[in-house]
Amino acid sequence: MRYISTRGLAPSLGFSDAVATGLAPDGGLYLPETLPQFTAADLEGFAPLSYPELCFEFMSRFATDIPPETLRALIAKSYTTFSHADIAPVVKLDERTYVLELFHGPTLAFKDFALQLLGNLYGNQCAVRGQTINVLGATSGDTGAAAIHGLLGKPGTAIFIVYPDGRTSPLQERQMACTGASNVHALAITGTFDDAQAALKELFADQEFRTRHRLSAVNSINLARILAQCVYYLWAYLRLPAGVRDEIEFVVPTGNFGNVLAGWLLQKMGVPLRGFRVATNQNDILHRLFTTGDYRVGAVAPSLAPSMDIQVSSNFERFLYYSVGQNPAKVREIMETFKTTGAYTFEGFNRDTFTASRCTDAEIPGIIRQVYQDFGYVADPHTACGFKALAKDRPSIVLATASPAKFPDTIVSAIGIEPKHPSLEVLKARPLVKHLMPADAAALRAYLDAHAV
Numbered sequence: 001m002r003y004i005s006t007r008g009l010a011p012s013l014g015f016s017d018a019v020a021t022g023l024a025p026d027g028g029l030y031l032p033e034t035l036p037q038f039t040a041a042d043l044e045g046f047a048p049l050s051y052p053e054l055c056f057e058f059m060s061r062f063a064t065d066i067p068p069e070t071l072r073a074l075i076a077k078s079y080t081t082f083s084h085a086d087i088a089p090v091v092k093l094d095e096r097t098y099v100l101e102l103f104h105g106p107t108l109a110f111k112d113f114a115l116q117l118l119g120n121l122y123g124n125q126c127a128v129r130g131q132t133i134n135v136l137g138a139t140s141g142d143t144g145a146a147a148i149h150g151l152l153g154k155p156g157t158a159i160f161i162v163y164p165d166g167r168t169s170p171l172q173e174r175q176m177a178c179t180g181a182s183n184v185h186a187l188a189i190t191g192t193f194d195d196a197q198a199a200l201k202e203l204f205a206d207q208e209f210r211t212r213h214r215l216s217a218v219n220s221i222n223l224a225r226i227l228a229q230c231v232y233y234l235w236a237y238l239r240l241p242a243g244v245r246d247e248i249e250f251v252v253p254t255g256n257f258g259n260v261l262a263g264w265l266l267q268k269m270g271v272p273l274r275g276f277r278v279a280t281n282q283n284d285i286l287h288r289l290f291t292t293g294d295y296r297v298g299a300v301a302p303s304l305a306p307s308m309d310i311q312v313s314s315n316f317e318r319f320l321y322y323s324v325g326q327n328p329a330k331v332r333e334i335m336e337t338f339k340t341t342g343a344y345t346f347e348g349f350n351r352d353t354f355t356a357s358r359c360t361d362a363e364i365p366g367i368i369r370q371v372y373q374d375f376g377y378v379a380d381p382h383t384a385c386g387f388k389a390l391a392k393d394r395p396s397i398v399l400a401t402a403s404p405a406k407f408p409d410t411i412v413s414a415i416g417i418e419p420k421h422p423s424l425e426v427l428k429a430r431p432l433v434k435h436l437m438p439a440d441a442a443a444l445r446a447y448l449d450a451h452a453v
């Protein structure tokens with residue numbers, strides 16, 4: 001399988017190269033040249049598989065440059081770090097309401113599904129090519145923690161995560177800075193997330209520096225992340241009762257459109273998922289798009305569901321590529337307009353598959369309380385955005401993207417109970433090792449020169 005750029009001006013790559021490259025040199029995002037199709041017979045054959053086995057069956061159609069037995073072993077290893085036997089349990093709340101729990105990985109958020117696998121893919125690449133790799137990323141919280149736990153202690157790799165000091169949640173910071181692993185570098189800058197990103201951008205733009213350190217980015221547009229996320233939709237579909245699975249709406253708390261894009265791609269591969277609800281917080285660029293067709297940059301307002309606080313949905317371009325009939329020239333034109341004017345109006349795209357909702361900070365605690373009263377279920381603030389206005393005319397499955405234990409303050413204010421998780425309690429007792437530095441590229445460059453592998 002080859003991978004092409006949404007903007008059509010970059011050479012196609014094999015799976016491992018597309019994963020290592022991240023953003024295509026023409027500024028586009030990689031997608032499979034063709035999407036495999038899963039038949040009803042395939043799905044029947046998949047039903048008895050364990051999560052790692054199912055993941056292997058799925059990924060083997062895409063990672064065609066990795067020997068199958070190697071891929072199988074990498075996948076098996078990636079999900080041994082999850083604490084639930086089902087990996088992604090489907091919980092039934094009532095006849096028409098289900099939850100897909102995606103928070104049983106090491107950092108208690110859904111990003112572990114992709115980043116545990118990505119870490120092992122990077123580790124494998126180091127071993128195969130006999131090279132080291134330095135992974136660099138900026139984070140406002142969950143991505144950094146999940147990326148660090150994907151690479152923790154892996155020979156030949158080092159990971160540098162830059163975050164705004166004092167602006168991630170204390171538990172998120174502990175997940176990044178209390179690992180004790182010598183290949184992990186938690187870099188706290190005096191500045192905002194945007195300052196962190198600007199410094200990173202400057203380093204990635206320096207080809208010489210980038211090549212010398214074999215730098216790789218960790219961000220939400222990586223191809224492997226999207227593909228790994230398709231698997232839990234397939235898994236959930238197969239676990240749902242026969243009468244429900246073809247009718248159910250997948251309700252997806254999202255910001256960068258990464259999570260919901262994965263489900264939609266799976267639908268394009270022939271798996272009969274009925275539809276998706278794009279559930280945003282008050283940073284609602286996607287809600288506005290799917291209700292009015294208007295795609296317009298807004299200012300970010302920090303919210304109680306911080307992992308969805310985004311200005312622009314970076315993965316939207318992949319959806320756009322298909323929406324305009326796989327026409328890279330059209331994608332370039334639209335992205336150019338969007339870049340210069342900060343807005344684009346879509347006309348007549350198919351709204352049958354998607355609905356949308358937005359949830360303000362004022363609403364989140366009330367929803368957490370209501371879900372607790374109705375079902376005895378504790379939803380984290382991101383998941384709570386999904387529980388807003390569940391469909392009356394069809395069953396719903398809400399993707400629970402984080403454990404409530406990661407956001408104790410909001411949960412306590414909503415229901416008066418402090419959620420706890422053993423892995424977070426352990427972290428509270430560990431020493432915190434972070435490196436404070438100014439928010440500029442020179443400081444970051446000097447740090448990498450001294451610590452890169």
Ligand SMILES: *Cc1c(COP(=O)(O)O)cnc(C)c1O
Nearest residue numbers: 142254255256258259307401402
């Ligand atoms: C990252 C994240 C999201 C949003 O994911 P997208 O890639 O923007 O769809 C939602 N919830 C949690 C807890 C997250 O960490």
